[in-house]
Amino acid sequence: MSLTADAFLDTLRPHSSETERAKIQRYLHTGPDTQVMGIRMKITFDAARAFTQAPLSEVVRLLENQYYEARVGAVSILDFKARRPDADRRALYDTYIDNHDRIDNWDLVDRAAPRVVGWYLLDKPRNPLYELAASPDRWRRRTAITATLFLIHNNEVDDALAISARLLSDPEPLILKSVGTALRDAGKVDPDRLTSFLAEHGDRMTRPTLRVARTHLKPAP
Incomplete structure (x- = not known):
């Protein structure tokens, strides 16, 4: 063929x-x-x-x-x-x-x-992700946060949380949706880190983003 x-x-x-x-x-x-x-x-x-x-x-x-x-x-x-x-x-x-x-x-x-x-x-400096996250192009910003899903699935949440923090005020709903997904998956790996992140940044997050991010967190007693 x-x-x-x-x-x-x-x-x-x-x-x-x-x-x-x-x-x-x-x-x-x-x-x-x-x-x-x-x-x-x-x-x-x-x-x-x-x-x-x-x-x-x-x-x-x-x-x-x-x-x-x-x-x-x-x-x-x-x-x-x-x-x-x-x-x-x-x-x-x-x-x-x-x-x-x-x-x-x-x-x-x-x-x-x-x-x-x-x-x-995965085994290299993550600077390119931060450059993409700072791009005026929304699809490059989406690449930055979406690429962190592979890092999360390898038990690395630092970059996902850092890039999410940078994109929380993004004007594009399609970026905020990806941020919510990355935070949700980070919470599966390290729920304590996600809980701390939400305590620090939750007041800056849209309700849909916050709802997705909390998907796998246990309700507070």
Whole structure:
């Protein structure tokens, strides 16, 4: 099978649906150049899994494509590549960061940031996360907090808490939702640290963020 961007799109085209196109368009926050084929997410994910060994140059071509599903496929391929024991984590990370302008919807970030960005930084300084958190681009800020999920799942909560504190006043609800998710997961690993964080910062948090963050905390006696 040809593992090219064109071949990937050819795999998807027979599954295009007007109903699915309308459904996808309701949750897109991408730029005006984005087009939607109307492909169910499972079909796109299955195709990406089949293209796991596609060259990164072809993944970049998918990211550059105007179709939303092409970009979903690209970040999914990056994620599947990151799961492999022989993954070139630096190359995957660079591909993600260097093409971040094309990772322009919440689900594109969520699909790849934990394993592609978070896993790469697991044994490295976390400065890039703080640079992303300070970006004027909301999707880079979402990458910063979402990437910490991989760190949390490896029992490291420091960066998740620090970046959450920086983003608590973010004007974007889509960022605050990710902050709530990171705090919730941090609470699974270290409930005492989360309790202390909420005591210090709770009055700065929106009710939805606070509610999600407290999901797994036991009620006070």
